[in-house]
Amino acid sequence: MNHFDIIIIGGGPIGIACGIEAKKNGLSYLIIEKGCLVNSLFNYPVNMQFFSSSELLELDNIPFISKENKPRRSEALEYYRRVVTTHSLNIHLFETVVNAKKNKEDVFQITTTKENYTAKDVIIATGFYDIPNPLDIPGENLPKVSHYYTDPHYYAGMDVVVVGASNSSVDAALECYRKGAKVTMVIRDNEISSHVKYWVKPDIENRINEGSITALFNSNLKEITKNSVVIDNNNTEITIKNDFVLALTGYRPNFVFLEQLGVTLSKDNNQTPTYNTETMETNVTNLYLAGVVCGGLNTHTWFIENSRIHAVTILTHIISKYRYCRF
Known part of the structure; x- marks a missing residue:
């Protein structure tokens, strides 16, 4: 079946968190990631140590145990892999979204390098690490x-x-x-x-x-x-x-992809995407942003620890619109 209640674009920690919440609420969903699992973290320096302590990086109250208070890249990769395995999340890796648009029925049509999908709701959780400044x-x-x-x-x-x-x-x-x-x-x-x-x-x-x-x-x-x-x-x-x-001059979200979907950006230097801070819904109905992509070029605004809540916020809003029944 290629139709889903929700398609989540981006298989990083926040995309994973959105998948967990979708599954907990009984919705059909698919996470699409263009690289490996938590691809951005995988591409971090091999010896990198996080600024945050391990408990601030946890998802769904699953304990993140690290040797030091502030975990390293290798520990984070193992942790998020285990979270995905524990929840048996539906995720397609090494699959790139090449086109996304709404049809006349107000349903999103998603074309990837491997398949075509449709979904009533889409969550963009693509981060900002893919395009260098x-x-x-x-x-x-x-x-x-x-x-x-x-x-x-x-x-x-x-x-x-x-x-x-x-x-x-x-x-x-x-x-x-x-x-x-x-x-x-x-x-x-x-x-x-x-x-x-x-x-x-x-x-x-x-x-x-x-x-x-x-x-x-x-x-x-x-x-x-x-x-x-x-x-x-x-x-x-x-x-x-x-x-x-x-x-190492920093990185930026994929603004071209956001604008292709119809998301408006602020006219200032930050190019902040338009979204409702209470629901995370963009100016495009049923299209949501989650995680660091929300900050535009101001990439120091959002981190894993303060954007984990986006998953709950988004799914709460989707459920509240009574398009789906809880199971």
């Missing part, structure tokens, strides 16, 4: 440039430029330095971001102060070449030797 400079497309960072061993003994001063940039700089890379951070502002994890911030500041890691504040990359980078440092152009660039 570009540098828009010459050389950005060279093979040595990456907008994602995974394992520091790859950069051992190399001259590495890390762009940015957020958590991902700081983690990459510290780990690459400790694997023997010569690290230069190119930072637009005049200090390390205040959003950096409080137990990591002193570490990076100490490494900078002692000269182990070079930090160029008030700086921007101007050009990337095969063997070097050109940097605007306090309005002075400098060129340094370089093997790899980690352009």
Whole structure:
């Protein structure tokens, strides 16, 4: 059967939470994920440690036990896999939604790389980790440039430029330095971001102060070449030797997909999607947003811990419209 009460696009923690609530309420549902289970978390750095404690990442009151108070990526992957298995959730992995629109009967038609589906309600829980913010400079497309960072061993003994001063940039700089890379951070502002994890911030500041890691504040990359980078440092152009660039400049939701579905975005720089904060329903009837996608470019607004409630909020609203019977 290819018709469902609800189709959930995105198989991350919040998409999983929505699936759990749909199943608990006796609704037919399908979670569609374009990659592996919790694909965004899988693509995090291998040694990443969460800012949140494990209990704040739990779903459906299923205990999340970790070795430390703040769990690591590998523990989160195992936890969410077990949650999906425990609930026997209906989820299709490695299946990409390529088109979604409403028909004349006010039903959503969903086309993926594998199948066609219909649903009365759709929940978008796609996060923001899929589309990097570009540098828009010459050389950005060279093979040595990456907008994602995974394992520091790859950069051992190399001259590495890390762009940015957020958590991902700081983690990459510290780990690459400790694997023997010569690290230069190119930072637009005049200090390390205040959003950096409080137990990591002193570490990076100490490494900078002692000269182990070079930090160029008030700086921007101007050009990337095969063997070097050109940097605007306090309005002075400098060129340094370089093997790899980690352009960890942040990521954005798939705004094209949201607009294709008819969701309006704010006219300011954040491009925040339009939705009712009490129901999570967008300006398109029966289309809901859940999780970090709600924040637009302001990606620090929503996290797993404060958006888990979206699943209950959405399903409560769907049930309240009396289109379905509870079982």
